[in-house]
Amino acid sequence: MKKKAFESFVYGIFLILGLITVGCVLLITVYLILSGIPAIREIGLFKFLFGKTWASTAKTPQFGILPFILTSVYGTAGAMALGVPVGFLTAVYLAKAAPPRVKTVVSGAVSVLAGIPSVVYGLVGMLVLVPGIRRFFHVPDGASLLAAMVVLAVMILPSIVNVSITALEAVPKEYEDASLALGATPTETWFRVSVPAARSGIAAAVVLGVGRAIGEAMAVMMVSGNVANMPSLFQSVRFLTTAVASEMSYSSGLQRQALFSIALVLYLFILLINAALNFFLKRGKES
Amino acid sequence: MQTGISRKRRAYILLMRALMGLSAAVTAALVLFLVVYVMAKGLPELSWTLLSTKPSYLTGSIGILPDILNTVYIILSTLVFVLPLGAGAAVYLTEYARNKKLVAVIEYAAETLSGIPSIIYGLVGMLFFCSFLDMQTSLLAGALTLVVMNLPTVLRTTQESLKTVPQSYREGAFGLGAGKWRVIRTVVLPGCVDGIVTGCILSVGRILGESAALLFTAGFAHAVHGFFEGLEHSGATLTVALYFYAKEQGQFGVAFAIAAILMALTLVIQLAAMLAGRWFKRRREQ
Amino acid sequence: MSDIITVKDLCLWYGGVQALKNININIPEHAVTALIGPSGCGKSTFLKTLDRMNDLVPGVKITGQVEYAGGDIFARGTDVNALRRDVGMVFQKPNPFPMSVYDNIAYGPRTHGVKGRARLDEIVERSLRDAAIWDEVKDRLRKNALGLSGGQQQRLCIARALAVEPRVLLMDEPTSALDPISTGKIEELAAQLKEKYTIIIVTHNMQQAVRISDYTAFFLLGELVEYGPTEEIFSRPTDKRTEDYITGRFG
Numbered sequence: 001m002k003k004k005a006f007e008s009f010v011y012g013i014f015l016i017l018g019l020i021t022v023g024c025v026l027l028i029t030v031y032l033i034l035s036g037i038p039a040i041r042e043i044g045l046f047k048f049l050f051g052k053t054w055a056s057t058a059k060t061p062q063f064g065i066l067p068f069i070l071t072s073v074y075g076t077a078g079a080m081a082l083g084v085p086v087g088f089l090t091a092v093y094l095a096k097a098a099p100p101r102v103k104t105v106v107s108g109a110v111s112v113l114a115g116i117p118s119v120v121y122g123l124v125g126m127l128v129l130v131p132g133i134r135r136f137f138h139v140p141d142g143a144s145l146l147a148a149m150v151v152l153a154v155m156i157l158p159s160i161v162n163v164s165i166t167a168l169e170a171v172p173k174e175y176e177d178a179s180l181a182l183g184a185t186p187t188e189t190w191f192r193v194s195v196p197a198a199r200s201g202i203a204a205a206v207v208l209g210v211g212r213a214i215g216e217a218m219a220v221m222m223v224s225g226n227v228a229n230m231p232s233l234f235q236s237v238r239f240l241t242t243a244v245a246s247e248m249s250y251s252s253g254l255q256r257q258a259l260f261s262i263a264l265v266l267y268l269f270i271l272l273i274n275a276a277l278n279f280f281l282k283r284g285k286e287s
Numbered sequence: 288m289q290t291g292i293s294r295k296r297r298a299y300i301l302l303m304r305a306l307m308g309l310s311a312a313v314t315a316a317l318v319l320f321l322v323v324y325v326m327a328k329g330l331p332e333l334s335w336t337l338l339s340t341k342p343s344y345l346t347g348s349i350g351i352l353p354d355i356l357n358t359v360y361i362i363l364s365t366l367v368f369v370l371p372l373g374a375g376a377a378v379y380l381t382e383y384a385r386n387k388k389l390v391a392v393i394e395y396a397a398e399t400l401s402g403i404p405s406i407i408y409g410l411v412g413m414l415f416f417c418s419f420l421d422m423q424t425s426l427l428a429g430a431l432t433l434v435v436m437n438l439p440t441v442l443r444t445t446q447e448s449l450k451t452v453p454q455s456y457r458e459g460a461f462g463l464g465a466g467k468w469r470v471i472r473t474v475v476l477p478g479c480v481d482g483i484v485t486g487c488i489l490s491v492g493r494i495l496g497e498s499a500a501l502l503f504t505a506g507f508a509h510a511v512h513g514f515f516e517g518l519e520h521s522g523a524t525l526t527v528a529l530y531f532y533a534k535e536q537g538q539f540g541v542a543f544a545i546a547a548i549l550m551a552l553t554l555v556i557q558l559a560a561m562l563a564g565r566w567f568k569r570r571r572e573q
Numbered sequence: 574m575s576d577i578i579t580v581k582d583l584c585l586w587y588g589g590v591q592a593l594k595n596i597n598i599n600i601p602e603h604a605v606t607a608l609i610g611p612s613g614c615g616k617s618t619f620l621k622t623l624d625r626m627n628d629l630v631p632g633v634k635i636t637g638q639v640e641y642a643g644g645d646i647f648a649r650g651t652d653v654n655a656l657r658r659d660v661g662m663v664f665q666k667p668n669p670f671p672m673s674v675y676d677n678i679a680y681g682p683r684t685h686g687v688k689g690r691a692r693l694d695e696i697v698e699r700s701l702r703d704a705a706i707w708d709e710v711k712d713r714l715r716k717n718a719l720g721l722s723g724g725q726q727q728r729l730c731i732a733r734a735l736a737v738e739p740r741v742l743l744m745d746e747p748t749s750a751l752d753p754i755s756t757g758k759i760e761e762l763a764a765q766l767k768e769k770y771t772i773i774i775v776t777h778n779m780q781q782a783v784r785i786s787d788y789t790a791f792f793l794l795g796e797l798v799e800y801g802p803t804e805e806i807f808s809r810p811t812d813k814r815t816e817d818y819i820t821g822r823f824g
Binding site: 093124217241 | 292502
């Protein structure tokens with residue numbers, strides 16, 4: 001009897017440990033909702049989401065976050081436009097075409113890319129990319145949406161490459177054999193059979209990249225100039241993430257609460273992206 | 288037999304091959320550039336004085352000893368919490384959980400956690416640990432925030448290594464009349480070691496590179512403390528210090544010196560992860 | 574009847590292991606040739622050599638000659654892709670692409686540069702009819718091929734191979750994963766297809782060899798032991814080993 005009680009005690013402990021992740025997600029969600037709602041209530045949902053001016057410290061402060069939303073969306077889209085083709089093609093090369101030794105070296109390089117801290121990306125971006133953009137495009141300041149797009153494109157490469165490789169390597173060899181036996185060359189086989197067969201996994205890779213890009217704060221903060229403009233390629237801009245980060249340390253009152261509301265908006269974006277990711281991963285497993 | 292691939296096909300094949308090669312080369316070149324550039328700029332800035340002193344407004348000198356210590360403290364305290372929590376959750380999922388729906392919910396929660404941006408962790412960490420639990424801005428609050436962040440990583444790696452423990456081992460132990468806990472202690476837990484070590488390496492990498500989640504939870508201070516005393520105080524890790532010196536003070540020399548240290552550690556961690564992976568794989572195959 | 578493939582002194586090694594030893598065989602056109610023998614005897618390896626699918630296995634070494642359409646397929650400058658277009662293959666396990674029925678059939682022609690909706694429609698219908706599966710799939714051409722039954726999938730794979738207008742069709746135990754009814758359909762199909770194509774089929778099922786083939790080759794331990802008209806091989810085998818095998822004494 002004593003043994004049984006002990007076993008159920010152990011079970012209870014593991015159950016609690018198992019439920020911790022759920023508890024954390026609930027805690028984060030509840031906190032973000034509770035702290036994000038008040039400012040939206042006070043400002044008004046429409047004015048908050050679609051207001052074009054953010055002037056939190058002005059005499060009559062304005063809290064419109066459309067510039068941040070659009071900057072995050074455009075910045076992410078730009079990063080995907082640059083990063084997805086490179087990442088996807090690198091993945092096909094590594095999964096199918098590369099000689100074993102090249103594969104080991106380049107895959108290693110990709111995981112190094114994943115491990116580099118975002119502030120290091122930010123630092124190199126500040127000192128190489130930003131002046132480069134200024135000189136190359138003859139703009140007054142290189143700290144811009146474009147700089148952020150480029151940095152984000154590099155930062156999302158590893159996610160796209162690694163997840164795509166996993167998907168491509170899971171394609172049954174039988175499909176590729178069938179294609180070769182029909183007289184298709186290996187290259188044609190990879191792009192016309194293997195890639196379509198791995199499409200769910202590759203879609204998941206892209207969605208994962210979107211999540212990474214939209215959530216990145218520090219690197220973007222260091223290269224995007226951090227001014228609450230409506231987005232434009234060569235202008236200083238502020239993302240949803242950097243909007244939260246840049247004013248948090250000195251904010252108070254409604255301004256502070258508005259920052260929480262921005263975080264809530266960002267969180268909703270992320271939940272949406274997670275749902276999409278889950279959808280693609282599940283579909284990938286089924287087929 | 289008709290021979291020859293049409294010119295159009297040949298062009299397509301050449302184009303795709305060129306694009307693939309080019310992309311892989313770009314990726315590799317990016318990494319090479321980043322590593323070489325950061326090292327070339329940072330290593331000359333490193334000095335013993337920089338590593339062994341704290342910054343002083345009196346003499347105007349900069350030292351990163353406190354930041355190094357803070358980083359070590361945060362890594363240690365995060366691991367102390369996250370390893371047992373993550374591994375325990377994995378044991379629950381693979382050994383105890385019968386309810387498929389519950390498992391799905393837990394796994395979905397873990398996936399959600401790993402997708403949440405660090406700035407949001409920072410914000411909620413600040414609200415919950417610093418304000419609600421009244422820890423103030425402190426290394427401990429930062430570490431606890433990172434615990435939540437790294438939970439899914441440890442959970443996943445442990446889960447994966449538990450899947451490689453053959454079902455027959457468990458059955459064998461149960462067959463000998465062992466209780467559930469005994470089976471877990473003697474058969475299952477030894478099987479998690481791989482996963483915990485891998486999770487540990489990956490977590491160290493993430494903690495080392497994390498900054499956004501620490502800005503508002505652990506803060507920016509540069510004072511030297513002992514371990515337990517340090518946990519109660521605010522303090523910048525290397526990454527936060529890098530951000531601070533580069534963005535707020537324009538001290539790019541110091542920033543690059545820190546970047547070089549971080550880059551070197553990143554390489555070491557990647558290497559460790561690779562070697563550990565190989566070692567575990569070989570051991571499993573034996 | 575003329576020979577379409579002439580094999581001379583073919584040897585093949587995987588790493589250091591010799592899998593085929595001095596194979597000499599002439600395959601006649603417009604006939605069904607069955608390759609039989611116990612598993613591991615080299616019959617599948619031999620089959621895959623004929624469209625050079627063995628090239629994909631690392632560490633393979635091949636000597637000797639395989640003459641097809643007047644040239645050695647291992648000669649320098651042979652276009653492997655053109656060879657594989659001429660010599661189609663059906664695999665042991667049905668392996669349709671995870672695409673629609675239509676796209677599966679159209680894959681080969683498209684790869685070889687056939688364009689135009691009408692032309693492709695025509696090829697798809699003809700191939701599916703030739704593979705005796707048109708009636709079963711004509712209403713679901715746009716549906717995913719993985720939704721078909723195993724037997725249907727295998728006939729789809731045959732249709733896919735026919736779509737590039739091959740002259741030879743290699744079949745590697747095409748019915749081993751199928752139920753008896755589907756097997757019957759494929760056997761019937763093989764008999765019809767020899768009017769237009771040359772068929773070489775690997776089978777472990779001797780009744781199948783008797784039912785569908787005109788010629789039979791018996792492989793053992795990498796050697797071609799005996800080869801001749803199916804009737805003779807099964808009624809009057811000249812080699813003791815053949816007799817032992819076909820009477821079920823081993824294998």
